[in-house]
Amino acid sequence: MNYTIKTQGIMCGHCEAKVESALLAVAGVTDAEADHETNVVTVEANGVDPEQLKAAIEGASDTYKVLEVTAE
Template identity: 65%
Template sequence: MKYTIKTKGLMCGHCEATVEGALFKVAGVTGAEADHDTNTVEVECGANVTPEQLSAAVDGAGDAYEALSVSAE
């Protein structure tokens, strides 16, 4: 599955790495690429991963980050 997460709070490469790292901790996530210019994260994962898990991972990455929406591609 592929998802696009619209986020709030990505401002630099360090922010991208923090959110990507949090997403990789979700079992089943095989790819995560954050882009602070567009405030989005492209995620590749197994079918067992839910949008709620991805949203919670972004929100849990730190106080500065928030998942606004998660949409399947």
């Protein structure tokens, strides 16, 4: 399943890398791509609850916030 996640607080390439690493550490996530210019993160995952994705992003930094998770 693919997810599109609207975020807030991802400001640079380093931030993108932190978010991507945190998401790839979640069991079932096969790909993650963060874009600080659009504040959108796209994730490919199997058997993952959207709350796990939200927790991974927000756990990567106190400044990262998830505004919306949409499953496609």
